[in-house]
Amino acid sequence: MQARYWHGLKKSTNPIGFGCWQIAGNHSIDGTPHGWGTVNENEAVNLLLDAINSGIDFFDTAQSYNNGKSEELLGTVIKQTKKEIVVCTKIALTEDEIKNKKLANDFFQRVEASLKRLNLNRIDILLIHNPPDDLEWKKFDYGKLNELQTQGKIGTFGVSSKSLNGAIKVVEANFGTVVEWVFNVFERRPMQELFPLIEKNKFNFIARSPLSRGLINPKYINQQVKFNSDDFRSTLQQDWIDWTISSLKKIHHNGIAVDDLIKQSITYCIQHKTVTSAIIGIKTQKQLEDVLKINNSINDNAFLEEKFLNDIEKCFPKWL
Numbered sequence: 212m213q214a215r216y217w218h219g220l221k222k223s224t225n226p227i228g229f230g231c232w233q234i235a236g237n238h239s240i241d242g243t244p245h246g247w248g249t250v251n252e253n254e255a256v257n258l259l260l261d262a263i264n265s266g267i268d269f270f271d272t273a274q275s276y277n278n279g280k281s282e283e284l285l286g287t288v289i290k291q292t293k294k295e296i297v298v299c300t301k302i303a304l305t306e307d308e309i310k311n312k313k314l315a316n317d318f319f320q321r322v323e324a325s326l327k328r329l330n331l332n333r334i335d336i337l338l339i340h341n342p343p344d345d346l347e348w349k350k351f352d353y354g355k356l357n358e359l360q361t362q363g364k365i366g367t368f369g370v371s372s373k374s375l376n377g378a379i380k381v382v383e384a385n386f387g388t389v390v391e392w393v394f395n396v397f398e399r400r401p402m403q404e405l406f407p408l409i410e411k412n413k414f415n416f417i418a419r420s421p422l423s424r425g426l427i428n429p430k431y432i433n434q435q436v437k438f439n440s441d442d443f444r445s446t447l448q449q450d451w452i453d454w455t456i457s458s459l460k461k462i463h464h465n466g467i468a469v470d471d472l473i474k475q476s477i478t479y480c481i482q483h484k485t486v487t488s489a490i491i492g493i494k495t496q497k498q499l500e501d502v503l504k505i506n507n508s509i510n511d512n513a514f515l516e517e518k519f520l521n522d523i524e525k526c527f528p529k530w531l
């Protein structure tokens with residue numbers, strides 16, 4: 212599939228990217244699980260290496276994924292490979308930064324810490340992680356981000372948003388060049404207002420949760436959804452899980468080839484040219500193999516059949 216161009220970065224990558232939250236391992240924030248279960252670090256490194264060697268060249272991580280562990284594992288692989296990849300990481304604002312609408316002096320040190328863990332001299336994309344939705348980006352002093360760009364420590368910047376409305380505000384304010392939010396067959400609302408804005412303002416869009424946090428999986432047609440207590444998904448809203456699974460079952464009843472569900476869902480995300488990268492949270496070698504098979508079988512003309520698209524529209528009223 213033709214590579215996607217990153218505005219403001221002057222680089223292109225495969226539209227299927229790798230989300231590195233899943234490989235971060237067990238951790239919790241204020242007593243609530245924030246990871247995706249136990250991870251063997253050697254296996255995670257091998258998974259990342261295999262992905263890179265098979266042509267995956269965009270990786271999304273964050274400082275908060277197990278206190279930098281996800282960045283560190285990616286950094287181990289970056290040290291071992293000669294392949295060129297594009298890396299996006301995220302830093303959360305402190306309460307003072309939110310209140311003052313200004314990055315604190317120690318922001319530079321926080322960026323240096325990521326650079327060190329990632330074994331990089333430059334972070335291609337630095338995103339502000341999950342800021343409050345009502346932050347007024349037009350009034351936010353991002354001089355330090357410009358300074359980091361001038362110093363060559365970051366390529367470009369933007370925001371990974373908590374909500375669709377938050378993402379819209381970031382693009383409206385032209386804060387950087389990258390916005391990250393959810394996009395998948397169930398969550399299609401970005402197509403209404405966000406995508407046209409992104410195209411107008413020449414932004415890049417990172418589509419997260421392309422598999423709706425792993426719930427887009429044919430096994431859930433017959434199997435009950437149950438997550439271990441160390442999996443952050445055990446804290447997801449039950450009515451959202453129920454809605455997602457009932458939509459999955461509707462597809463099944465409408466005769467859509469469920470076996471092909473993962474392929475169709477990934478194709479759905481990346482066939483939208485507004486999506487610069489759809490980052491799949493890959494946790495196992497089998498999942499990587501399946502994603503690579505899908506990657507190799509999709510070409511630029513691999514748009515989903517009209518019938519599938521119509522059925523999706525019928526089956527999935529928008530989640531509000």
Ligand SMILES: NC(=O)c1ccc[n+]([C@@H]2O[C@H](COP(=O)([O-])OP(=O)(O)OC[C@H]3O[C@@H](n4cnc5c(N)ncnc54)[C@H](OP(=O)(O)O)[C@@H]3O)[C@@H](O)[C@H]2O)c1
Nearest residue numbers: 230231232271371419420421422423424425491492498501
């Ligand atoms: N606010 C933010 O900035 C934010 C928030 C969320 C995510 N993200 C980023 O987005 C990335 C991905 O989004 P997400 O975390 O919501 O998850 P996702 O990609 O929608 O789903 C990940 C889950 O999908 C399943 N999966 C992966 N490959 C598969 C395959 N080939 N076949 C079947 N199932 C497969 C696995 O589920 P099982 O574990 O059940 O096997 C995996 O844990 C994260 O890694 C992270 O980088 C950012």
